[in-house]
Amino acid sequence: MTASINDRREVTIPLTEQRVMRSRAGNEYQISVAKLGEKPPPSGYPVIYLLDANAVFGTMVEAVRVQARRPEKTGVGPAVIVGIGYRTAEPFPPARHYDFTMPVSATELPPRPDGKAWPEHGGAEAFLNFIEEELKPMIEREFKIDRTRQTIVGHSLGGLFVLHALFNKPGAFRTYVAGSPSIHWNKQHILDAERKFVSRLEHENIDVRILLAVGELEKRHKSRVHDNARELSERLSTLASRGVRVEFKEFEGEDHVSVLPALISRAVRFALSR
Template sequence: MARKKIEQAAMMVKDTAGREVTIPRTEQRVIHSHAGNREYRIFVAKPDGEPPPSGFPVIYLLDANAVFGTMVEAMRVQACRPEKTGVFPAVIVGIGYPTEMPFAPARFYDFTLPVSAAELPSRPDGTAWPELGGAEVFLKFIEEELKPEIECEFKIDSERQTLFGHSLGGLFALHVLFTKPTAFRTYIAGSPSIHWNKRLLLEAEQQFVSRLERETLNVEILLAVGELEKSHKSRINDNAKELAERLSAFADRGVYVEFKEFEGEGHVSVLPALISRAVRFASRR
């Protein structure tokens, strides 16, 4: 009897060996954008169960090759006890690239505005930066191609849409906030590279402020950095904190802002902690 059990256990190990580990209720596809004639690898995580009457919230996640799995698992674990965590199930749509690299060079084009070479920071290795300046085209892809496709597949709550970006992705999230604030309800900008397009971003911020003087908006903004980024010469922490302070002045115009500095974390290591906070922030009601 003991020998039979050992043989059965050995067969089970052999049967499961070499199988890929997959994340439940997720899928991926490649979309060719008409707006920019570019290819994107789109990752989608589907909530379990039926949508609420208003539809599922949705989180659009940039740099999905690097962080899609982290966010899906953070959502799956926390959303199973919403009464304890405050996290409710949401559709997660990761926007990545057809590569196995965590951060593809194509992101430089998608997340940035056109600027002169003199305005750019120096690259650490001294080489030229990849192609830049496609933020408007990328936003058009999200708004006119990606969102309609997702809304055909899921019942989506249009009032509970979140955009998450980190580093240059955080810069892009702020660009969208300032130029098209109604595109999303919630904006999460982690370690935003404000220094990249600072002049243009400040101009867009002033336009945003002018709009707030005419109308009330309903937006929620999380600006977050790692404590160890304080030493970065680009002033990532100071820039983000100062922006949070400026935007906080418009609480009476429907702008809610939080700033968070994660202790002991750097520019990349901050991502898991930020994502855990992000899924809670996106569930604010």
């Protein structure tokens, strides 16, 4: 006997909503928001701003929703998750290339595997301004947010953008999670920004936490994704006395894409546990 199906309905992610937001620069974003916890802690909700929401927003929401049930065991409590994505079903749409990268000449770009031209790039500064000046104020009008517990999470080119934000506006977030950052894409820019960041620490107090994470199998990546991230973590670890705390994590048996679920789970605990 064949089972009967009487009712089919669209599946949604519990406790979430979506809205479309157009930036002052004219770029359109699909913003996904999840409030996980019936009422905020006295100081307000910690908040995670998640890049590439088209690919991993659901993964992060479920990671928080499940772990927050037993905060005494997991260290994960109520939080607001803000996913920044695009109006498409594609997990990694071309528009991310523009938002996550800094300007660089075509001759400096790495060759694309399929031989085609890369999508437009160079919009990282405008994207960071959008997050700081437009998105954050909107979220803070709607939710009681603890501004001392703000996190940004990105992977690959998103991880590159996280480093851009860290080095150029370190006070924007307390916690920075850069998974498999594509440092090779804008390597000279990142190295220059890192030097300026180190210099400003000589006369500026700071309190930031940084998670740099890669998959073990990324050691084979010709762009040195693994080595670049590890070497950066070693340099930044020397700044502990200046308020910079760094953790480097290698996920066993994972590559550049398969690392994502493990990265999201670790990022949640890194961001939300005190």
